[in-house]
Amino acid sequence: MNSDVWQSLLHLESRDIVSDWFERIHGRKLNARRAKEIIASARQGREYFRSASTASFAVRPLLAFYGVASLCRSLTLLHRRDSGEEGLRQGHGLEAIAWSATLSSDLPVALASISKLRVRTCGGLFSDLVAATHKRTMLRVYDRTIPVPFDNEEQRLGRETSLSDILDRLPDISTDVSAERPRRxxxxxxxxxxxxxxxxxxxxxxxxxxxxxxxxxxxxxxxxxxxxxxxxxxxxxxxxxxxxxxxxxxxxxxxxxxxxxxxxxxxxxVSRFSPDAWFSQLSITYMVSFILGMLARYFPTHWGALMGGEKGDAIWPNINAAQTYVEAALPELVLEVIADSLFAPRLEVADGSLSNASGDA
Structure with a gap:
């Protein structure tokens, strides 16, 4: 865990600071109950990441995903103007597509098929996260930030992607390049x-x-x-x-x-996932963490075989690199969204009435 990053994230566990941030983002005061909801999720996220950092790899991706989900929940609650936990949809917002069928072959074949595992977006935390942060989405290119010039709120549910689609696009991960899989x-x-x-x-x-x-x-x-x-x-x-x-x-x-x-x-x-789908780096990081966490949780035999040197485990170095990426990237990305919300006035106006907003949330 990067101590500087996590020291900065500790601000999410201060009621005074969270209340100040909320008022600066939304132009209205935050009530005590909602402040406690934001703080509780942030604190859970920190503890899950702390546990993951010292855990065996047998459970590390699962603990890390719980940390990812908790931090994203805190971020979502901070950016929701009018409702708290009761307004969030149940579930992670992603669903596994036929994983059992994909991994039903003999173990070596199943391990070689892990890159084909697919997920589909659905109602839940993922879609709530996208909806809450869409107007704060910025690209960071060296010393400048670039606003995304379209409304990314209505991410159509039902979009599908695979683990290989994601890994091939993460420049931190050196996937194999071939004529069938060119550099993305x-x-x-x-x-x-x-x-x-x-x-x-x-x-x-x-x-x-x-x-x-x-x-x-x-x-x-x-x-x-x-x-x-x-x-x-x-x-x-x-x-x-x-x-x-x-x-x-x-x-x-x-x-x-x-x-x-x-x-x-x-x-x-990076190559687009499809002509009609654009994802922020935060949402992509959430997706890869979900896949790794659920793979470790629901297919422990396959997960253990990946770590144990079984035939068909060629994807293991990339899986390991992806987990390292998640733990490094997610906390930083959460901080960046908050910074963009606080210091990018163009993105603060959600409905044209920010200056007139008042009352307790």
Whole structure:
């Protein structure tokens, strides 16, 4: 556990601070009951993560997911203007799709099929989290934040994705690359966006990179960057106007384990999960933690075999790396959403009446 991050998250366990944050975000006071709900979930999250950090890997992903869910619950409650715990939907907001059938073969075949495990979004904490934080969604590219220029609240329920879809897009995880599974991310050099001129993105790579080809197919114009100081550099510029960027907004994920020389996350342009689905890094991290936690919980034989050197365990290094990523990323992402809510005034107005809001929540 990163002590600096968790020291900052301790602010979520202070009634005075939580009340101040709530009033700054929503323009209204927070009552005692709702303050206690936010604090209780934050405290649970910290204790689950603490337990996970010292637990055997046999149960570590499960404990970590309970920590993820608790912190996300606290974050959701902080960002809900008008209702507390009683207004949250039951369940995690994700459902496993035919996991028993996927893992029903002999153990070596079943282990090799773990990457195919699929989840579907449904009503629950995941959808509540997206709805509560959608107007606070920002991309962080080195020293700047970029607002997501569309309303991400109504994430259509029933979207499906697989574990391999997620792992292939996390730049902290070195998945195997092949003709069937090309690289799904490319490192960003720069990302400039404005409502008037659209987006200009510079990446470290050539126009024939699979990610560049995907975005070209979505309407981005590609050209090599000319660098008079480094003629051998291979960089590509992707441009699109405001109308096009709203239709196919870039999926950007950054590293949380592998850092730059300055210790900062390294942003990457990533393949979209589908043309009509865009996910924040927080929601993607929630999904991968759910999959690992439920796999450890409901399929302990398969989970133990992964750790035990059984035939078919080639995915184990990536599973291990994904768990390391979850524990590093989720607490930081929660802090970033809170910071964006407090210091990005453009995103604070939910209904155009913030200045007139009053009363106790």
């Amino acid at each position: 991310w490319i490192r960003l050099k720069n990302f400039v966006y404005s409502p008037d001129s659209g987006a200009t993105i510079t990446v470290h790579g050539t126009p024939d990179h699979p990610v560049c080809i995907e975005y070209a197919g979505a309407g981005f114009e590609l050209s090599p960057e000319e660098d008079p100081y480094d003629a051998s550099a291979e960089r590509t510029v992707l441009k699109i106007d405001e109308t096009g960027v709203k239709k196919y907004f870039p999926q950007v994920l950054d590293t949380r384990v592998i850092r730059t020389m300055g210790g900062n996350p390294s942003p990457h342009l």
